[in-house]
Structure formats: C-alpha cells, structure tokens
Amino acid sequence: MNCADWNRQCCVSxxxxxxxxxxVFAIINPQLLLLFPALLLLLTMVLGLLRALxxxxxxxxxxxxxxxxxxxxxxxxxxxxILEQPALIDVALVLALLAxxxxxxxxxxxxxxx
Amino acid sequence: MLIxxxxxxxxxxxxxxxxxxxxxxxxxxxxxxxxxxxLGLIAIGLALLSGSLVIAIKLLLVWILVLAGSAASAxxxxxxxxxxxxx
Numbered sequence: 001m002n003c004a005d006w007n008r009q010c011c012v013s014x015x016x017x018x019x020x021x022x023x024v025f026a027i028i029n030p031q032l033l034l035l036f037p038a039l040l041l042l043l044t045m046v047l048g049l050l051r052a053l054x055x056x057x058x059x060x061x062x063x064x065x066x067x068x069x070x071x072x073x074x075x076x077x078x079x080x081x082i083l084e085q086p087a088l089i090d091v092a093l094v095l096a097l098l099a100x101x102x103x104x105x106x107x108x109x110x111x112x113x114x
Numbered sequence: 115m116l117i118x119x120x121x122x123x124x125x126x127x128x129x130x131x132x133x134x135x136x137x138x139x140x141x142x143x144x145x146x147x148x149x150x151x152x153l154g155l156i157a158i159g160l161a162l163l164s165g166s167l168v169i170a171i172k173l174l175l176v177w178i179l180v181l182a183g184s185a186a187s188a189x190x191x192x193x194x195x196x197x198x199x200x201x
Contacts, residue, residue, distance in 0.1 A: 033115060037122045037156075044122070047129040051141075059138055059195045063145050066187055067132060070149040070180055071125060074156045077173065078118070081160055086169065093176050100183025107190040 031082045038078040045071040062106055069099020117162070121155030124148050138195055146188040150181050 045068055052064035073092040080088030131144025157177040161170035 034118070037118050040122045041125055044125045044129040047126075048132055051132045057138065057195075059191050060141065062191055063132060063138075063141055066184065066191075067129060067145055067149060070153050070184060071129075073176065073180060074121070074125065074153045077153075077156060077160055077176065081163065089169070089172055089176065093179065096176065096180045096183060100187050103183075103187030103190055107194040 031084075034078055034082050038075055038082065041071055041075050041078065045075070058106070062103060065102055066099055069096060069102070073099075115159065115163070117155050117159035121152040121159060124152030124155060128152060139192065142188055142192060146184055150177075150184055153177060153180055 048064050048067035048071065051067075052061045055061045055064065073096045076088050076092035076095060080086055080092070125148065128145050128148030131148060132141050135141045135144055154177045157173040161173045164170055164173070
C-alpha cells in the first residue's frame with residue numbers, strides 16, 4: 001500500500017466534509033475542531049513539565065517524562081488527523097516506545113547517583 | 115469528538131494529579147491510569163473519525179503498546195522507589 005493510497009484511506013471521511021467554501025462555515029470543519037483538544041493537551045504537557053522542574057526525587061521527574069511520552073503520543077495522533085499526514089501515527093508509536101525504554105533504562109541501571 | 119474531548123479531560127486530570135498529590139506513589143497512581151485512559155479515548159475517537167479499518171486497527175495497536183509500556187514503566191519506577199526507601 002503506497003503512501004498516497006493510505007492518505008486517501010485515512011482522511012476520506014474528513015475530505016468529504018470540508019468541501020464548504022471559505023467563509024463563516026469554514027471554521028467548523030473537523031480539523032479545526034480537533035485543534036482545540038490538541039492545544040489543551042499541549043497545556044497539560046506543560047503542567048506535567050512543572051513537576052519535572054520541582055520534583056523532589058528522580059522518580060518524580062521520571063513520571064513527568066512518562067506523562068510527556070503518552071501526552072506526546074496523543075498529540076501526534078491528533079496532529080496526524082489535523083495535518084492529514086498518516087505517517088505521524090508511526091511517529092507516535094516510536095515516541096511511546098522511547099518513553100517506555102527511557103523508564104526501563106533509568107530504573108535498570110546499576111549506579112546509584114541521584 | 116466528544117470521546118476525544120473526554121480523553122483530553124483525563125489527560126488534564128492526570129497532569130493535575132501529578133502536580134497536586136503529595137506522595138510519589140499516589141502520583142504514580144494518578145498518572146498511569148489517567149494517562150492511559152486518556153490516550154485510549156483519544157485513539158478510539160480518532161478511530162471512529164477516520165472511517166478506515168486499517169487506520170483504526172493501527173490506532174488501537176498504538177494504544178495497546180502504550181498500555182504495555184506504561185504498565186511496565188510504572189512497575190519499574192515503583193520497584194526502584196521502594197528499593198531506595200521512599201515509602
């Protein structure tokens with residue numbers, strides 16, 4: 001399955017809905033509606049970064065990194081539909097995998113220097 | 115769309131819990147459940163919005179990978195915290 005075919009499959013329902021002309025009704029197409037949850041998710045990730053800033057122990061900072069991993073995966077899933085680029089789903093997959101690998105690498109190490 | 119907004123609400127709850135709860139283990143409790151449920155709801159909402167079976171299955175696979183990875187990470191972090199004497 002090539003990329004153009006995939007893109008058409010992914011966004012066929014959205015393309016059929018945004019055929020409205022530019023004007024007042026162009027505001028309410030689904031992609032711009034998806035932009036508001038994406039912005040709220042970004043705000044949530046910023047709140048999680050505050051815990052990374054003030055976290056008293058190393059594990060608290062690690063929890064913030066876990067929040068950034070899952071929040072970033074959700075944000076990339078939303079962005080793949082906003083920007084109509086299905087490859088961003090793969091990027092979300094890699095980001096989720098890297099967050100899990102980060103936690104494993106931090107907790108499985110032998111040195112004890114926090 | 116409503117499912118996606120609910121998922122973002124769960125993300126916000128997890129983040130506020132991460133900021134406000136006093137203990138490491140309660141923070142772990144707040145974060146792991148709220149985040150995975152939020153991402154699951156976002157994935158389900160986008161899968162319903164996509165209208166394609168392949169994309170829907172792929173979104174659900176992303177969610178399953180995040181569930182497995184986050185559960186493993188939460189166990190590892192709790193184990194390390196217990197080993198180092200946080201209670």
